[in-house]
Amino acid sequence: MNAAVPVFRRSRTSKVVDRLMRGVLWAIALAFVAVLILFVGAILKQGWPVLNLGFLTKMSETLDAGGGIKPQIFNSIYLVVLSLGISLPVGLGAGIYMAAYAGQGRALRFLRLCIETLAATPSIVLALFGMIVFVQAMGWSFSIRSGALTLALLNIPVITRVTEVSLLAVPRELKEASYGLGATKLQTILKVALPYAATGILTGLVLTAGRAFGESAILVFTAGTNASAQFPDFRLTVPGETLSVHLWYVTSDGTLPDAREIAAGTAAVMILVLLTLNLLVRLVDRAIRRRTR
Amino acid sequence: MPEAPEVSIAAASEGGYPVLKEDLSPAGAGVPTFKHSRLQRLADRWAHLGFLICSLLVVGLIGGILYFLATRGLAAFLPLAGNTGRALSFSEVFLSADWAPSSDRFGILPFIAGSLGVTGLALLIAAPAGILTGVFIAKMAPAWMRNLMRQVMDLLVGIPSVVYGIFGLTVVLPLVSRTWLADAPASGFAVSALILAVMIVPTIVSLSTDAFESLPAALDEGAQALGSSRWQAIWRVLIPAARPRLLTATVLGLGRAIGEAMAVQMVIGNNPQWMALMRESTDRAPFLRALFTPAATLTTELVQELPNTAAGSTWNNVLFAMGLLLYLLTMVLILATRRLGRGKEA
Known part of the structure; x- marks a missing residue:
């Protein structure tokens, strides 16, 4: 402590309370660390005996034991890619509009309100919307296309938000230099601002992919709880049960004799995928920071 | 800026x-x-239009969701041509606890009360724990601990709800039932709220960390210069100063909790008759008993029954009305955070 800083004499109770509350705050924080370790540990431990190459590469069963999760892995990836393909252009466009065109006034505030509302809308409500519009009104029934479009609704607000924030963080000098060299607004956005913001947007994209990968409520009501018997089945019109839906369905349906094992294995696979994604984001982030430093 | x-x-x-x-x-x-060349000017203008259309799409979505949910949800109350059942009155739906769809009785009070109950309990755990963790990360933890906590919260928020559900089902429920309930089933509000609390805590933590970090440093320094201990500064100065944003964090956590479907559906027991069960019970500790009574919420009932009902039936329409209610609630909550945010500037 600096010599010039006055030293106070505190009452004993205030000292005791201070020490006690420091302990409480540390305990709460460490409790969350413990919860996470316990959680991941339990899921991996339950799933470990089930995890083997056969489980990952066999087709799933609907009535008999011994099924794998190959089609579900495919459907999960396929739906995430499709939904990102739909939501990325829309989210980027809306984000660019908000950062570069909407001004600072009422229009921007209203757009942000809409994005926040969409982001906070429960996925079961999006599922109902997708069910009314895509499954029933368009007559697409439970299919990959219904699922991908509804899942895109979940991604759009996140991508928009990330794009807007990353663009706003672009240094003013960079844009001014671009304009000073005679670039148009579009050129400045595409060739200066977006490349600078790309890493932020990319990180957001990976997180969005993780969220879409884990989503279940939306897909139960739009992509259905059946997986195609063909593999790989790229058709957009067939039902596409994903890993998360499979996990939920075998658990709540209960016709599979080995539902418990299948669910445990699926959960472990999902946790491993998400841990890998998380690590990926961290590594990319670190690499970029080292390069820019 | x-x-x-x-x-x-x-x-x-x-x-x-x-x-x-x-x-x-x-x-x-x-x-x-x-x-600029003509081509450049043209490209500029078309791009502007394209970006505008993307934004309008988002605005349109908000309206579109409301429109489609309303057409189906309100159909339950209107004598429409496509309806197979009779038109219900608002009071027999929203104010009645009698849910017996096969006997034409559609009181959804148990689900509203269930949603409020489980959300309230989850917030009771998650709000204090989340806010305290936020202040811990922003104002107390050493750098390594701050980084660790960020990573822990990132991972917790990334875990899918079905995985939370399976954890609750296979680990928490058996554990609680074995240790406290003499092997009686443990599904109900308590375990649901516990799981939900862990699910929404990252939201509250990250927003309240931001809130504490954006407070002017002078507040903390001033409190310390006046001789307050670390905890006194936190409790008497920092938390009151950050209150509007802490409330916003709590409201957004509430929104996440009330809309969560799959994880809760897997552990709550899915019993629409839970209110009747409670009323008839002669237990001497009704509150404690309620914690472990299988119950149902708006979202869990949707997941449970929507696949089994025919489109256009009164039953189906009432389920969509429950979805509409959830959506309207989201809008109210978001507007509430706006109000809270404005209070901060005043």
Whole structure:
């Protein structure tokens, strides 16, 4: 402590309370660390005996034991890619509009309100919307296309938000230099601002992919709880049960004799995928920071 | 935010652009004006239109969701041609606890009460724990612990709800039932709320960490210079100063909790008759008993029954009305966070 800083004499109770509350705050924080370790540990431990190459590469069963999760892995990836393909252009466009065109006034505030509302809308409500519009009104029934479009609704607000924030963080000098060299607004956005913001947007994209990968409520009501018997089945019109839906369905349906094992294995696979994604984001982030430093 | 220039000459002078003063526009007096080619000007204008359409799509979605949910949800109350059942009155739906769809009785009070109950309990755990963790990360933890906590919260928020559900089902429920309930089933509000609390805590933590970090340093320094201990500064100065944003964090956590479907559905027991069960019970500790009574919420009932009902039936329409209720609630909560945010500036 600096010599010039006055030293106070505190009452004993205030000292005791201070020490006690420091302990409480540390305990709460460490409790969350413990919860996470316990959680991941339990899921991996339950799933470990089930995890083997056969489980990952066999087709799933609907009535008999011994099924794998190959089609579900495919459907999960396929739906995430499709939904990102739909939501990325829309989210980027809306984000660019908000950062570069909407001004600072009422229009921007209203757009942000809409994005926040969409982001906070429960996925079961999006599922109902997708069910009314895509499954029933368009007559697409439970299919990959219904699922991908509804899942895109979940991604759009996140991508928009990330794009807007990353663009706003672009240094003013960079844009001014671009304009000073005679670039148009579009050129400045595409060739200066977006490349600078790309890493932020990319990180957001990976997180969005993780969220879409884990989503279940939306897909139960739009992509259905059946997986195609063909593999790989790229058709957009067939039902596409994903890993998360499979996990939920075998658990709540209960016709599979080995539902418990299948669910445990699926959960472990999902946790491993998400841990890998998380690590990926961290590594990319670190690499970029080292390069820019 | 850097000072925004009042007029942007370059933009204004360029082919009928409205005067924009935002971040990415050429701005400031004395900026040279360039003559752009026709193609450049055309591309600029079309891109502007394209970006605008994307934004309008988002606005349209908000309205579209409301419209489609309302057409189906309100159909339960209107004598429409496509309805197979009779038109219900609002009071027999929203004020009645009698849910017996096969006997034409559609009181959804158990689900509203269930949603409020489980959300309230989850917040009771998650709000204090989340806010305290937020202040811990922002104002107390050493750097390594701060980093660790960020990673823990990132992972917790990334875990899918079905995985939370399976954890609750296979680990928490058996554990609680074995240790406290003499092997009686443990599904109900208590375990649901516990799982939900862990699910929403990252939201509350990250927003309240931001809230504490954005407080002026002078507040903390002033409190310490006046002789307050670490905890006194936190409790008497920092938490009151951050209150509007802490409330916003709590409201957003509430929104996440009330809308969560799959995880809760897997552990709550899915019993629409839970209120009747409670009323008839002669237990001497009704509150404690309620914690472990299988129950149901708006979201769990949707997941449970929507696949089994025919489109256009009164039953189906009432389920969509429950979805509409959830959506309207989301809107109210978001508007509430706006109110809270405005209170901060005043």
